[in-house]
Every structure is written in C-alpha cells, then in structure tokens.
Amino acid sequence: MSDVIATPAIARVPVAGSADTFPVHRIYCVGRNYVEHAIEMGHTGREAPFFFLKPADAVLPVRAGEVGQMHYPGLTRNLHHEMELVVAIGRGGRHIPAAQALSHVWGYAAGLDMTRRDLQNEMKKQGRPWCIGKGFEESAPIGPIVPADQAPGVLDAVIELRVNGQVRQSSRTSKLIWSVAEVIEHLSSAWTLAPGDLIFTGTPEGVGAVVPGDLLVGRIEGLPELQVRIIE
Template identity: 55%
Template sequence: MSYLFPPVTPVGLPVSGTDDVYPVRRVYCVGRNYAAHAREMGFDPDREPPFFFCKPNDPESVVPVHAGETITLPYPPQTSNYHYEVELVVAIGKAGKDIPAARAAEHIFGYAVGLDMTRRDLQMKMREMGRPWEIGKAFDYSAPVGVLHPLAGSGELNAGEIVLDVDGEVRQHSDLTHLIWSVAEIISNLSSLFVLQPGDLIFTGTPEGVGAVKPGQTMAARVGNLEPISVKVA
C-alpha cells in the first residue's frame, strides 16, 4: 500500500537553545478568556466553562516565526476587517486525559508567543447566524507562532505582560494574571474533552484591544520574557 500523493509534512516550530523543531499535531484555541476582551466582544465574562475552537495544523495555516525575523502575511481574501489577537501559546509535551489542574504543568513542553489572526467580519456573520467560526478563524496563515521556550528552562509561566504593537503603537496590553481560566485550568478542561498529545498547541486567549490591521502595517507581539514575534501584512 502507498499513499496516492505525499502526505503533508508536519509544521516544525523552532525551539530555543537547540536545532530541534517541535512538530505540530493539533491547534486548540480558547475563546474569550480575558474579561475585558469578553466585554468588548459583547459578552458577560462570568466563569462559565471555557469554550474551544480549532485551527488547521498544516503549513499553510501555522506559520513559524524565527528569532529576529519579520515574516510577511498576505492579507486574506473575503474580508475587510482583518484582526490581530496576541496570545500565549502552550505546547504540550506529554499525553494525557482528564488531567488534574494541579498536575497540568507535567504535560507542558513549553511556551511561545502567537497571533490568532481573525477575519472578524466573517466570524461575526457566522456567529449571528449560529454557524461555526471556521471561515473567520481557520484560514491560511491564521496562526503565526514564535520560538518555543521549554518549561524545563523557564519554569511555569503564570504571570507577565502580554503586549501587541502596530507600527510602534500599543494596541493590546495586559497581564497573564488576568486570564479568566489559568493555563492549568485550560489544560485540565481541554483534556476532559480530548486526549492531549505531544505536538498539541493551545492558544490561551487574547486580552482587550483587538482591532484591524491593514496591508503595509507591522505587528510586534510579546509575552513576558519569551522571544517576541514580528509580522508584516502584505
């Protein structure tokens, strides 16, 4: 038996301090996990169970951003409201299901800075119609991710600034302590719905200040002491 055509090679994310790459298996995202962002999107940020959506894991969707480089993203089709969302990305390194929050760190490989790029007008249209968000969230080049920093070297990351600039102007600025659901709680909840595996990425939510970006503008995103990322829109 042979494949009819070559299977897709997994996306490999750079790992700080090594030439190894982290192969991406699945991409999970947490919706509305900062109270102020939930309010700006028109929702009451109570502590109901977190909800999740997914992005594709293929090379056309997950875009590695190496240290010191500025990558270029093409402005996506069928939108006139292309939004940035800076997020802490958690990379899973050990399989597990029904993981207690107190043991969640045992399953973390490391952390990175990510952007959950969004066709906001399409997302809102689907939301109003009660339909899935895929066309607003799961399009080509929708998930730039920076260098992964292993937990073994950095320790758990539960606090720190999360910031996004557009052409040098601060647009998003908060702290990881403002997450409604902590990283450990996210992992615990998500692992009750899916068996987590090495290679899984979790985008943990974005703070307030989301907005549109246009061709020619450059986004700079950072979280704590992680390697920042720089992304220009073409």
C-alpha cells in the same frame, strides 16, 4: 501499500536557542479568556471555557529576530489581531487534573490568533460554525517555543502587542479567566491531548484591525518577540 499522493508536510515551530523544531499535532484555541476582552466582545462573567480549533498547517512559524510575512487573506475586509500565550504540550493524556497539568507542558511561545472578524460575526448571526473566520492559512503566527523550565515567570508576565509601534494590547498572563492548568484540565476532558498539541490560551482586550503594510510586534516577558508583517 503506498500513498496515492505525496505525504503532506508536518507543520513545525522553531525551538528557542536550538536548531530543533516542535512538530505540530493540533491547534486548540480558548475563546474569551480575559475579562476585559469578553466585555469588549459583548460578554461578561466567568463563563465555562469554550474552544475552537485551527488546522495544524495554519501555523506561520517565525524564528527569533526574523519578521514573518502573513498574506492578507481573501474574503475579508476586517482582519483582526489577537495576541496570545501559546502552550506546547509535550506529554499527552485524558482527564488530566489541574494539579498535574503543568507537568504535561513542554514549553511556551508568543502567538497570534488572526481572525477574519467580519466573516466570524456573520457566521455567529446565522448560527453557523465560524471556522472560516479562524481556521485559514497563516492564521496562527507563532514565535520560537521556550522550554517550560527556561520560562519560569511566563504565567505572570506582561503580554503586549504593538502595531506600527503603537500599543494595541497590554495585560498580564496572570489575568487569564481560566489558568493554563485549568484550560488543560477542561480540554483533556473533551479531547485526548497529544504531544505536539498547541493551545492558544486567549487574548486580552484591545483587539483590532490590521491592513497590508502593518508591522505587528508581540511580546511576552521571558519569551522571544514575535514580529509579523501583513503583506498583500
């Protein structure tokens, strides 16, 4: 028995300081996981965490010191940036308690959850799934993954995004409503986590639109910078 088409390529993310790569299985994203972002999106309080997925091939890997190029996607006139701490799962499992969750983490990276906000908002109004706003090609730019033992302070680090040199988002990863450990606990009660999974943990306040020509520079203390240029 053989495949009737060529085997699709596996999305891979560079590993910091190495020629190795991290193969991607699934991409989970946490919605509204910083208080001030929840407020700017019209919500308040510590609601139960909720999740959405992006396809693995939404990954746009960017090596340290390089500038990734993201094509401005079709159908939208309101492409938004969302700067996030990304967790790379190295050991899978189901019903993982928060107290053990960090032992399942292989490493951390800086990432962007790029969003076609106009399409997402329209789907919300109609009560329809908003995959079209989140799960498109190149919608998950990500920098090199740093092994967890080499990023000891990443859970209380400055997270920042500049667009054309101007600060748009600035907060600390410790301000997550649901911590990385709690997110893993909740996620693993709904899905069986697997090695290769990426978790985008949520974005701080300050999300906004970008256009072709803009340079996005994301920074999380202890991790390589993520640089992305929006192109036509």
